[in-house]
Amino acid sequence: MYANVKKMxxxxxFIAIEIITTRFLSIQTPIIRISLDFIPLALSAIILGPYMAGVVAAIADIFGMLIFSTGGAYFPGFTLSAFxxxxxxxxxxxxxKITIKRCFFAVLTVIISTSLVLNTVWLVIITNKAAFAILSARVVKDLIMLPIQTIFIYYVWHAIESTVKSTLSFNKTF
Known part of the structure; x- marks a missing residue:
């Protein structure tokens, strides 16, 4: 039971940190967002696993939209993308083992599946603009962000890894 409390x-x-990085530490345009929200998301995935990281991302998306709505309507597609x-x-x-190659593969997989595919579909639905017009700006942003996200995830994890492992021994109880 103590392990479940720690996990919660x-x-x-991670939900709070992700909301803060998404809403306050980002640059937002109608078609792209440059943010550091990938760091708490990747760390929650490393520490808590795939299902909890998906739930963390989805809840952060919902709460972020409810608390800091910018006037736009809530669209559940982005919550699915976050999950x-x-x-x-x-x-x-x-x-x-968290290596540069594994981080690169993780970031590349997330970029292709969510940023370039799912989020582009959601933006086409919302804005009624051609997919190519939306996709071209997103590809450029994602090509720039791919190495940045890879390096950040790798080095942030290695900076906190020993502290996390010594403090959070609950992973062995699941």
Whole structure:
């Protein structure tokens, strides 16, 4: 039971950090967002696993929209994209050695599946603009962000890994 409480507290912490990085530490345009929200998402995936990381991402998306709505209507497609991103990070990174190659593969998988495919579909539905017009700007942003996200995830994890492993021994009780 103590392990479940730790897991819930950590999930809540990651939700709060993700909301803060998404809403306050990002650059937002109608078609792209440059943000550091991938860091708490990837860390939650490494520590909590794929399902919890997906749930963390989905809840952060919903709460972020409810608390800090910018006037636009809520669209559930982006919540699905958030869940898929967290889940994919978890599948690729959870309980595995975190290497640059593994981080690159995780980021590439998330970028292709959610940013370039799912989110582009959602934006086409919302804006009624041609997919190519939306996709071209997103591809450029994602090509720039791919190495940045890879390096950030790798180095942030290695900076906190020993502290996390010594503090959070609950993974062995699941």
């Amino acid at each position: 507290v950590l999930a809540s912490l 898929v991103s967290g889940f994919l990070y978890g599948v690729i990174l959870y309980q595995k």
